[in-house]
Amino acid sequence: MSPKLAPSVKLNNGKKMPIHGLGTWKSKPGEVTQAVKDAIACGYRHLDCALVYGNEAEVGVAIKAKIEDGTVKREDLFITSKLWNTFHSKSLVVPTLKESLTNLGLDYLDLYLIHWPMGYKENAELFPKDDKGKFLFTDVDYLDTWSGMEDAVAQGLTKSIGVSNYNSEQIQRTLDNCKIKPVTNQIECHPYLNQKKLIDWCRTKNIYITAYSPLGSPDRPWAKPEDPLLLEEPKLVAIAEKYKRTPAQIAIRYQVQRDVIVIPKSVTKSRIESNLQVFDFKLSSEDMKTIDSFDCNGRALHLDWVKEHKYWPFNTEF
Numbered sequence: 001m002s003p004k005l006a007p008s009v010k011l012n013n014g015k016k017m018p019i020h021g022l023g024t025w026k027s028k029p030g031e032v033t034q035a036v037k038d039a040i041a042c043g044y045r046h047l048d049c050a051l052v053y054g055n056e057a058e059v060g061v062a063i064k065a066k067i068e069d070g071t072v073k074r075e076d077l078f079i080t081s082k083l084w085n086t087f088h089s090k091s092l093v094v095p096t097l098k099e100s101l102t103n104l105g106l107d108y109l110d111l112y113l114i115h116w117p118m119g120y121k122e123n124a125e126l127f128p129k130d131d132k133g134k135f136l137f138t139d140v141d142y143l144d145t146w147s148g149m150e151d152a153v154a155q156g157l158t159k160s161i162g163v164s165n166y167n168s169e170q171i172q173r174t175l176d177n178c179k180i181k182p183v184t185n186q187i188e189c190h191p192y193l194n195q196k197k198l199i200d201w202c203r204t205k206n207i208y209i210t211a212y213s214p215l216g217s218p219d220r221p222w223a224k225p226e227d228p229l230l231l232e233e234p235k236l237v238a239i240a241e242k243y244k245r246t247p248a249q250i251a252i253r254y255q256v257q258r259d260v261i262v263i264p265k266s267v268t269k270s271r272i273e274s275n276l277q278v279f280d281f282k283l284s285s286e287d288m289k290t291i292d293s294f295d296c297n298g299r300a301l302h303l304d305w306v307k308e309h310k311y312w313p314f315n316t317e318f
């Protein structure tokens, strides 16, 4: 029996994107190949990747295997990658995208994102720091980077382009100066940081939000033992019990029900499978409101360590 797939949304360029995909940050090279194979086998068609995750080659091994065994064709898949902060000069965009294509074993991406609006020192390591541990920046304007992204579309290297971790002012400035509009802004989004204002604003511009860290990113490297765990939030657990679902399924369903694309990460087969089982039930509007009420500006990926960068995005209200 063929697996049930997630529905797709229509982007502002007319292309379709599955509303649900697999995250791959922190998925170790030794475990991500199996995770992606399991995901494709159970019906995932959207993979969220990035050069900086250091595992694109192992993701590519799984893609190749699932195409070769006949489970999918390339055109059935929606593959995203992201331009890292040390490659923001316009001339670096296309070569860096090509590096991700080589890693992934592909000849085009479905979506390429500017990972963050801030540029870091180029031609150095991915996290360039001085001898006191302070991050080294460039002030490359993300509009120049965007122009390189548009070149990548013109060269057929990616079908769509978008941004990630942009605030509304940075998106507006991009819209005012672009030839091709971003199709999505990929941002941290979960019940502790529900992003209602940025979502509503992006909707008025016909830009989809993609929710990263939809489970609260409990495995983020800088998590502290005292940090609250979204998946253990008592009211979320109570809602999960009511629907006979897991807290993760409720947090994922919350996003798809508000028409937000969602990319939970897991390397555990049973979780990969259950995280996709969110299209056969509906949360009541009362339960959606209860989940909305968890919002507490609980940002996990604040990147406070680069807050002096002129383009650090979290200085504005949304």
Ligand SMILES: NC(=O)C1=CN([C@@H]2O[C@H](COP(=O)(O)OP(=O)(O)OC[C@H]3O[C@@H](n4cnc5c(N)ncnc54)[C@H](OP(=O)(O)O)[C@@H]3O)[C@@H](O)[C@H]2O)C=CC1
Binding pocket: 022, 023, 024, 025, 026, 048, 049, 115, 164, 165, 186, 187, 211, 212, 213, 214, 215, 216, 217, 218, 219, 220, 231, 246, 248, 249, 263, 264, 265, 266, 267, 268, 271, 272, 274, 275, 301
């Ligand atoms: N654009 C950007 O700047 C960013 C993009 N992202 C993207 O978003 C993806 C998702 O975000 P991420 O920060 O990884 O975190 P998530 O919120 O997806 O949480 C992942 C964690 O939740 C665990 N988990 C997964 N499913 C379940 C479940 N059913 N029950 C209990 N625990 C579960 C995973 O464990 P295990 O794997 O062990 O099963 C892992 O520890 C990333 O992987 C990446 O692709 C993320 C951050 C920033």
Ligand SMILES: CC(=O)C(C)=O
Binding pocket: 025, 050, 115, 301
């Ligand atoms: C995980 C990720 O995408 C970061 C930290 O930029």
